[in-house]
Amino acid sequence: MTTAQMLITIGAAVLATVLTRALPFLVFPEGRPAPRYVRYLGNALPPAVFGLLVVYCLRSVDVMGATHGLPEALAILGTAALHLWKRNMPLSIFGGTALYMAILALI
Amino acid sequence: MPRSTGAEATATCGEKRRGRIRRAFAAAFPLTLPIMAGFVFLGLACGVYTHALGLPVWVPTLMSALIFAGSAEFVVASMLTGAFNPVQVFLTVFVVNARHLFYGLSMLARFRDTGRKRPYLIFGMCDETFSITYAADPPAGVDRGWFMFFVTVLNQLYWVVGCTLGGVFGALLDVQTEGLSFAMTALFVVIFLDQWLKEKNHAMAVAGIALSALMLLVFGPDNFTIPAMLAILAAATVLRERLEPVIGLAGEEPATDAATSEKDGDAR
Numbered sequence: 001m002t003t004a005q006m007l008i009t010i011g012a013a014v015l016a017t018v019l020t021r022a023l024p025f026l027v028f029p030e031g032r033p034a035p036r037y038v039r040y041l042g043n044a045l046p047p048a049v050f051g052l053l054v055v056y057c058l059r060s061v062d063v064m065g066a067t068h069g070l071p072e073a074l075a076i077l078g079t080a081a082l083h084l085w086k087r088n089m090p091l092s093i094f095g096g097t098a099l100y101m102a103i104l105a106l107i
Numbered sequence: 108m109p110r111s112t113g114a115e116a117t118a119t120c121g122e123k124r125r126g127r128i129r130r131a132f133a134a135a136f137p138l139t140l141p142i143m144a145g146f147v148f149l150g151l152a153c154g155v156y157t158h159a160l161g162l163p164v165w166v167p168t169l170m171s172a173l174i175f176a177g178s179a180e181f182v183v184a185s186m187l188t189g190a191f192n193p194v195q196v197f198l199t200v201f202v203v204n205a206r207h208l209f210y211g212l213s214m215l216a217r218f219r220d221t222g223r224k225r226p227y228l229i230f231g232m233c234d235e236t237f238s239i240t241y242a243a244d245p246p247a248g249v250d251r252g253w254f255m256f257f258v259t260v261l262n263q264l265y266w267v268v269g270c271t272l273g274g275v276f277g278a279l280l281d282v283q284t285e286g287l288s289f290a291m292t293a294l295f296v297v298i299f300l301d302q303w304l305k306e307k308n309h310a311m312a313v314a315g316i317a318l319s320a321l322m323l324l325v326f327g328p329d330n331f332t333i334p335a336m337l338a339i340l341a342a343a344t345v346l347r348e349r350l351e352p353v354i355g356l357a358g359e360e361p362a363t364d365a366a367t368s369e370k371d372g373d374a375r
Binding site for chain 1: 199320
């Protein structure tokens with residue numbers, strides 16, 4: 001690709017990304033209350049979305065592979081336990097990640 | 108959210124404003140530290156990847172500044188080595204990033220009254236930024252608009268720095284990102300858990316995990332997010348009659364405890 005073609009390609013990706021982020025704000029502009037169903041979705045979707053994001057992060061874990069996803073499962077349990085104990089988000093994330101890296105280094 | 112403006116009129120306006128901005132930064136920065144660790148290393152990986160594909164050194168920097176969506180940038184990098192087809196790139200990236208549609212729906216109320224910061228808040232709403240700005244409640248007295256702004260801008264800064272370093276020093280680095288990228292998984296686990304502890308009904312949280320896992324099994328890792336989103340939307344719609352009285356509507360004060368505790372019993 002030429003430089004101009006690369007810039008246009010990246011521009012197309014920018015447009016698509018901005019559209020996925022801005023579309024709800026364009027369809028339901030400020031100053032006019034969104035329909036009741038949409039406002040209900042605003043409260044109903046986030047817990048499900050966070051579940052989706054957890055699964056999204058784990059999408060390439062091969063449960064049938066050599067480790068059967070055990071390092072990930074252990075690290076998630078460790079993260080959750082640390083968080084229930086200390087309720088400190090940065091600490092839970094660093095602790096869980098350190099645990100995961102330690103497990104990977106040990107096997 | 109109501110804000111008192113009477114007291115502010117007496118203090119000098121600029122000083123008051125600076126103090127408000129500083130407090131928002133102080134509240135936002137610690138929450139972004141785990142993102143710093145994750146983004147710098149994922150960004151390095153992205154930069155190293157573009158370098159390995161033989162793309163010009165400015166590509167990762169430009170993509171991180173203007174696209175600012177991790178997985179989409181990896182996809183675009185590989186498409187930059189193929190034939191010129193911007194329409195296909197547009198459609199692919201739209202599908203990869205379709206989950207952002209749900210973020211906007213969830214933030215309609217929270218981005219209200221954010222003024223000139225609003226366009227940037229919308230532009231910079233990646234997975235991690237959305238998760239923190241949605242889930243974290245800034246301490247009392249901290250301006251939510253500036254708090255969300257600093258979370259967004261710091262996260263993007265980490266990403267741009269990581270991608271740029273990866274692009275520039277790509278050949279010299281042998282980055283081991285496998286373990287560190289778990290920081291992103293841990294972030295979403297923690298936020299999922301926080302929401303779980305806060306919420307009055309777990310139906311949508313359970314549906315989110317179960318339906319996403321099911322669609323991952325059926326459609327595989329590259330194509331499962333849109334089926335999962337549709338299934339989640341269907342679940343929310345089916346459960347609406349029971350859920351709406353419990354969880355309420357976005358942008359409204361939550362129902363009083365007396366009204367919800369009675370609903371709580373039959374919802375479980």
